[in-house]
Amino acid sequence: MLSNIRWDALSQYFPLFLKGIVTTVEITVISVLIGVILGLFAGMGRLSVHWYARLVPNLYVGFFRGTPLFVQILLIHFAVLPAIFGKTPPAMVSGIVALSLNAGAYIAEIFRAGIQSIDRGQMEAARSLGMSQGQAMFNIILPQAVRRMLPPLGNEAIMLLKDSSLLAAISLPEVTYYAKLMAGKTYLAWEPYLTIALMYLVLTLVLARLVKFLERKYGTV
Amino acid sequence: MITVRNLHKSFGQLEVLKGVDCEIREGEVVCVIGPSGSGKSTFLRCLNRLEEITSGEVSVFGTNIADPKVNLNLIRTEVGMVFQRFNLFPHMSVLDNITLAPGKVRKVDKESAKKQALELLRKVGLSDKAHAFPNQLSGGQQQRVAIARALAMNPKVLLFDEPTSALDPEMVGEVLDVMKALAKEGMTMVVVTHEMGFAREVGDRVLFMDQGYIMEEGKPEQLFGNPQNERTQNFLSKVL
Amino acid sequence: MMKKNWKTLMLTGTMILGMGLFTAGCGSSTTSSTTNSAEKEYVVGTDASYAPFEAMNSEKIEGFDIDVLSAAAEAGGFKVTFKNTPWDGIFLTLKNGERDIVASAVTITDERKKEFDFSDPYFDATQMIVSKKGKEFKTLNDLKDKKIAVQNATTGDEVVSKLLGQDNPNIKRFENMPLALLELKNGGVDAAVGDNGVVLEYVKSNGNGDFVTAVDSGFATENYGFALKKGNTELQKKLNDGIKKIKDSGKLDEINKKYGFKK
Secondary structure: OHHHOOHHHHHHHHHHHHHHHHHHHHHHHHHHHHHHHHHHHHHHHHOOOOHHHHHHHHHHHHHHHHOOHHHHHHHHHHHHHHHHHOOOOOHHHHHHHHHHHHHHHHHHHHHHHHHHOOOHHHHHHHHHOOOOHHHHHHHHHHHHHHHHHHHHHHHHHHHHHHHHHHHHHHOOOOHHHHHHHHHHHHOOOHHHHHHHHHHHHHHHHHHHHHHHHHHHHHOOO | OEEEEEEEEEEOOEEEEEEEEEEEOOOOEEEEEOOOOOOHHHHHHHOOOOOOOOEEEEEEOOEEOOOOOOOHHHHHHHEEEEOOOOOOOOOOOHHHHHHHHHHHOOOOOHHHHHHHHHHHHHHOOOHHHOOOOHHHOOHHHHHHHHHHHHHOOOOOEEEEEOOOOOOOHHHHHHHHHHHHHHHHOOOEEEEEOOOHHHHHHHOOEEEEEEOOEEEEEEOHHHHHHOOOOHHHHHHHHHHO | OHHHHHHHHHHHHHHHHHHHHHHHHHHOOOOOOOOOOOOOEEEEEEOOEEOOOEEEEOOEEEOHHHHHHHHHHHHHOOEEEEEEOOOOOHHHHHHOOOOOEEOOOOEOOHHHHHHEEEOOOOEEEOEEEEEEOOEOOOOHHHHOOOOEEEEOOOHHHHHHHHHHOOOOOOEEEEOOHHHHHHHHHOOOOOEEEEEHHHHHHHHHHOOOOOEEEEOOOOOOOEEEOOEEEOOOHHHHHHHHHHHHHHHHHOHHHHHHHHOOOOO
8 A cells, every 4th residue: 555655756856845844834823923012903903992993903803804815815916015115025924924813813802702701890990090091901901811822722732733824825835835836747646745734733833732732821810 | 078960871772870969078987888789889080080980979078070081190109099809919929019119109218118117017917918919818918908008099989889798797797897997097088898798887878779870868976867868768668 | 522523524625535446447438429420529738828739819719720720630530629628638638539639730649649649730839939139048058047937737848847957946837828928028038848739829919129038949849639537549540640631731721821820
């Protein structure tokens, strides 16, 4: 049965897969970080009592959660960014923009839920001591909310890691791109796709472990 | 010190306060009693505008805080509040709970804030708990920390919102003792409470609220001993 | 603790790999459903994003390849039905029996012949370099340090891979030719390389005059053929028979003329 696997082809393309998986990890990490910042502002904006402060975050979150990531990637790379810069930016730029914006929209909801899950009494206690809304948010609410947000944030990072495979469509050389390259060149399917599936699996399992560890360390109070 | 004129408060269609007038003078301990749903907690929360004021006037140290332009944060530094459910910050040690607001709001330097906090902890009998976290304390201890936290801002008046209602019976005493000591020192206090014994013993004045009005007010011996209003009589006959 | 987790992980991995190998082993024996009654309809895979050879006209697939194969089938006395199939993976559908024929402007190459059988050629093509006016590239050598868009796993990809090296990041591979050419139009790459028929069609219909096309003298003439699963000689014979008949009858010339291709 093992004779069915084309180890020779696999070993020829494996260095490319390693190169690709590094890019996959890079783009995921960068996008999660930017997404957290975007999500923080969008999430807090959505909690504002002022309709005009809610407007832009609501539209943003609504759009990026309500449309497929794949469509967003194509739209951003082939239409939006070329229109802004006058020419297509490198795929890496489009990829980070698309994934960050998408992650930010989901993380905004995580922030919103996290903030709303904190007992109202916490905000009242802080305000009754004379703290401003912002001081109370950053000193009292967010530190507690972030602990509760760790599991959903970890899930979002795992989703993003997997979804980065869609960036192959804009020729971003992450690991799926190289698997498609191998499949196209060798007419093999099992070897490239099962290999990268296992690579993704290892990464998502490690990530899930990491989240569990952080959860235990900074866990519920 | 605090003057309330024709205070109305509605939640949507529901009118909870239907025109409250009262005066809190410096050094006074005013206890607010009444059946649940009478509006007494809402009344208290209007005094530092934790609830938006629908109409009327609430003048605190001469400033009408119903005015939307007023600097609430400034007023609130002078009006401390103690909550039914303590509302300590669970992610901070007892010491940090107490020193946070003085540092952030009053810009007190770390050392003197800490010194003051330890002094306050001694006062509420929890000197050994400075580095504990709230979830390591009993309810009574948490509430005493909450009082220390409020005192750390050196407020001119303290509002207590049913401070012993969430406590196990054996812990009520320790909290009331701290409050009595404060009253003796001359702290101005407004206390919403179900503890009739405390109101009678410590209160300079007692307000009986029902259905969104102050139905009757007077010195404790008068209100408890010889209530005039039929509702007051009715209420007291149930709780005493 | 850690040790146990790694064990679980490896176990999971092995299980999945094992499942894969098992199914891979079985795969080859389960796809012989193609020999049926006389009314058998052969399923043809085509990537309908390759005008003028194959493209979607609202719900219908149309184009040169469709016309040729339909005519050949009619002449050869068999039936075909066309299914739009993404280029990425189109050959895998032959291997696993999902499609009987791939008619998608497929160049007959030695590489591909190792894996598949082909019909006789029905069209001559050549690779073409397309670049933007004012930033023109005429020969393969001009492209040595340039960014080039191609369609993944096409002969254009092959030519450029040979020049720059397969893992050169300057090669931008896309799922289909329109996306590769869009990348050129938007300035994401300096040139694109693809089959002349498609490139010319794109240049004609997109901003006439903005693009420059060139054929490198080193580009060999390529032949399009219909690809089949290795060993499907029965169908191969039928196809070749049909192609011969439309060549002889002048039908193929007629179709060529319809699309404006020279003989």
